[in-house]
Amino acid sequence: MTKLSRRKLLAASSAGASLGLLGVSTSAIGGAAAQSSELDLEKWVQELPVPDVREPDGQHEGAEYHEVTLSEFEQQLHPDLPATTVWGFDGSYPGPTIRAHSGEPVALRFDNSQLPDDHLLDVDDSIGGTQTEDYPHYDGPVPDVRNSVHVHGANVPPESDGQSMAWRSPDDETGPGYVTDVQTIPNAQDRATLLYHPHSLGLTRLNVYAGLVGCYEIVSEAEENLALPDGEHDVPLLLQDRSFEEDGSISYPEEWVSEFSGDTAVVNGAVWPSLEVEPRRYRFRIVNGSNARSFDLSLANEDGTDVPTIYQIAPSHEFLESVVSIGAGETMPSLTLTPFERAEVVVDFSEYAGETLTLTNDAAFPYMGENSGSDLADLVQFRVTEETVDDASAHPTDLDLPEPTDHDPDHARRTRTHTMGMEVADGGVRHVLNDRGMLDDGGTVRPHLNRTEIWELENDTALTHPIHLHLVKFRVLGRGPDGTDEPDPNEQGPKDVVRVDPDETVRIAAEFGDYTGAYPWHCHMLEHEDHSMMQMFDVVPGELVDYADGGVLTDGSLEAASADWEAGELERDALAEAINRWRDGTPVVDDAEVDR
């Protein structure tokens, strides 16, 4: 067999010692599906990998074109662990970073043909999305390997959204939602740190766990003028938990489990890595890429003394209303990130030359809104060098951040209440929204194009759910038992995933633009999303009225297009043209009841 390091390092490691105060037990079992790999992998023995920024492969209809290949390969995740078979993009886990510019479209083709026909992990075909009869208007096979890649947080037409039924198999079987080989991402949105990841129904937890995830950044000019740390001082930290077998393979349960947690931290595809940093400011794009584990992040050092403040500048889209300082005695004590939430932060290491700092996690698993000690306490380490360096970046407290987009709740035309739930049936569990699973009839809501709605997300379950809407970025209006408490300081900016704790209602405001059509919204714990905590919203043109004219219809073309759309005789181009004309005249839609 492969030789493995069996050193008893956890107890002796600096992190083990410094985290004693957090009540951390390295042998604690996290929760429902934790698997102990029993491999005492030494921490901080390898450098943090940073994914490459992907070079385009050419042009496609005026857009920068990327052809990204999904494949299975081996990657060394730790020097003492045999190479791990993973899935990745362009032969890399995580995939390369795709960097786009605000206002400049990108065309993406995700080539699924190189993956094997057999899944790397066990496919549980008792859950929705795995059988032919799960798909409306479809009678083809449902292959075990099928992918549809979604750019999470992108404002895109539905056919480029990489949705749950838009999958394609290595043998070119395509799901009923499959429309196009090439997804066009307009990037007609402000700066953001987004992700790309697979989304096929019933498989998302396995495809992401296998390694399919990458960062997608949209850069704006205003951002480039802010004097933020950039280049090698702008580092993504994709935080994931994994469990391993002795032979190096990733381990995941054979059957669907309610929530999975791994016992090992993998950051940017490396087990417990460390990053050598200069004594200066760094920008980190922190991403929770775990299936179901939430993180509650802090910086710690060996002797429990002073650590640098974490300054959060952005919640993922645009910027925060003001920079939020995070740490002991600061505006927020720690940084909580539920699955697929992101936080962009600046950390100033200039006073810490020669010191070693650890990014630690204090969130229990499964997460119920409490930060009270974690079975996975250490994530990544920073070793600050002694050299003297120039730093032209601005101190975070001196940053003049551009105003983030807001949605005036007084202009909202509709308030909808949505509930989160869990059902036990046939001895099994599934998670639901509004008492429905993804494949149950009804439940689709129909917001009107370019109208603001308030959604009240009500959590009556015992677990925290990260709720994600496609298409839009929303603002958090309130949280707490009745949704009227102030949002957290680091939620005061546009987001696409929001944490909803048990017995809490979170109120969000979203403007439903810029496209009509059907999009999912779902819990982003991947086990919940797969079974079956996802619903659709369908953005409809609505009826045209012109306020200036006292509510009289003034543009027959949109009215007609609307009617055609309702009748299912829509030509997308014709509709788009009508909408554009309608926009130029600053009209609004009325709020006629069109829910089905």
Ligand code: C2O
């Ligand atoms: Cu991260 Cu429906 O997506």
Ligand code: CU
């Ligand atoms: Cu998404």
Ligand code: CU
């Ligand atoms: Cu959930």
